[in-house]
Amino acid sequence: MASISLKGVQKAYGSNAPVIRNVDLEIGKSEFCVFLGPSGCGKSTLLRMIAGLEDLTDGDLLIDSRVVNDVPAAERGVAMVFQSYALFPHMTVYENMAFGLKIAKKSKGEIDQRVREAARILQLDALLERKPRELSGGQRQRVAIGRAIVREPGVFLFDEPLSNLDATLRGQTRIEIARLHKQFASASVVYVTHDQTEAMTLADKIVLLHAGADTERLGSIAQVGAPLELYHRPASRFVAGFIGSPRMNFLAAKVSAIDSHGVSVTLDHTGEAVPIAVDGSALQEQQPVTLGVRPEHLELGAGDRSKGEATLARTVSLTEHLGEHSYVHLDEPGGDVLIAKVPGNAKVERGQRASFVVRPHTCHLFTADGFAVTPLSAFAHTA
Ligand SMILES: Nc1ncnc2c1ncn2[C@@H]1O[C@H](COP(=O)(O)OP(=O)(O)O)[C@@H](O)[C@H]1O
Ligand SMILES: [Mg+2]
Structure with missing residues (x-):
């Protein structure tokens, strides 16, 4: 030893x-x-x-x-x-x-x-x-x-x-x-x-x-x-993208609001607002950032705005059925890739419109230099 x-x-x-x-x-x-x-x-x-x-x-x-x-x-x-x-x-x-x-x-x-x-x-x-x-x-x-x-x-x-x-x-x-x-x-x-x-x-x-x-x-x-x-x-976008399969989705965004509950960002290509439970004290409004959300954290359905949840609505471009679960590839403007992992029995097929819940505690935020913004709670991502 x-x-x-x-x-x-x-x-x-x-x-x-x-x-x-x-x-x-x-x-x-x-x-x-x-x-x-x-x-x-x-x-x-x-x-x-x-x-x-x-x-x-x-x-x-x-x-x-x-x-x-x-x-x-x-x-x-x-x-x-x-x-x-x-x-x-x-x-x-x-x-x-x-x-x-x-x-x-x-x-x-x-x-x-x-x-x-x-x-x-x-x-x-x-x-x-x-x-x-x-x-x-x-x-x-x-x-x-x-x-x-x-x-x-x-x-x-x-x-x-x-x-x-x-x-x-x-x-x-x-x-x-x-x-x-x-x-x-x-x-x-x-x-x-x-x-x-x-x-x-x-x-x-x-x-x-x-x-x-x-x-x-x-x-x-x-x-x-x-x-x-x-x-x-x-700790960084590199780590976030390396660990996890399919890899984390990354969407270009700007900081739109900062308060004690976290940060709200606006997606560059769709204008959708997404609240994220991170410490915004070192950020500035309009700062360019990247929103990170894993395929397994996009859940079919509509978000509850009173809980700070956002909804992303997209057209399905491809579904890969693996049995126990499926990977749904979504049309994402601006050349970004967006994949959701859904239960294998979910009926989500090519050409269909689908909505996904995005929760503030399962989102990650990265600044332009690639570093992660600190989550607000140590337990945030284990929820
Ligand atoms: N004996 C060597 N002489 C010169 N360059 C080397 C030698 N061994 C490895 N390298 C270079 O060092 C880098 C790291 O190699 P390596 O440690 O084998 O990477 P990994 O195991 O992560 O694939 C590579 O760019 C490789 O080309
Ligand atoms: Mg080697």
Whole structure:
């Protein structure tokens, strides 16, 4: 079990522009921490620096309060599982799992005991004499995880371990990894993925990373928090758009009124007024803003104005029926996208007019620089 801290970490490859900027981060003992972000944002780079496979350009990396910037990978007490399983093809499952322990000069008895225990946990008992080519993709990934487990590390590092698996296996292996972490509750996990479902379901803490120009302006980290914190209280439009599927709807608007109950905005393309329960004290009337509302928070029906609810009436351009629910795509002037999630038995078809309730506490508001305006109540979005 180990804690990890990153202080002012920067990384540039050669003389190129930095790919990691200003990372300050604490990962607690026993925590399951997920690095999430678009492809190319630096997730693997950050993980490889923790593993000791890349040098830091600037800053400090501490494991259990010891600066390990110059400590070799093998002495950091970490074990890494990659997307490509990197198994030795000529060795059996048993030999692959035993290899690291043999190198570490453990006794035959201890190696045998640890390999069999890991095989039992991962249900590989019956496969120990097989070669990797005789295994399915999911089984190979379990062997790669087994090879990490036998080393009994304080920190497990995973880099997109499920991305080579088909959808069904990905779901199963995800559940196995969650179960493993419960079993090895004393180990910390740092897990890299670009898949928000993996991040939401596995993480105690998500570290969402920016890409490109935002990194330069704001640093690599967009937001750190528990999965539901990022969902309910995104700190920026980037976070709001990254977490949630289908993604949050964004509509251009201007501030039209500010009082102690919140802010009212007028939508640019329709002139509709929408009240939002956010703190307007730093806003000004006529200021350009973006209204954010998730598809699951648009409910069929008409809003109750006495409760500050607004109504959006639109023509349906497409309905996607998924069974339990449907996604209704609405005609939205000005090129914005507007999608509502409705119950699967709702009759809302193409060409029809439909009305949706918009509630002040489920709306988000973003200023032109992309930051979220603070909600009025800490519990606003959990209602
Ligand atoms: N060895 C390397 N040399 C030069 N550039 C690299 C190297 N590794 C990664 N990069 C660049 O660093 C950026 C971040 O890469 P990476 O950490 O692999 O992103 P992610 O894992 O989030 O997809 C990318 O722009 C990538 O091209
Ligand atoms: Mg990567």
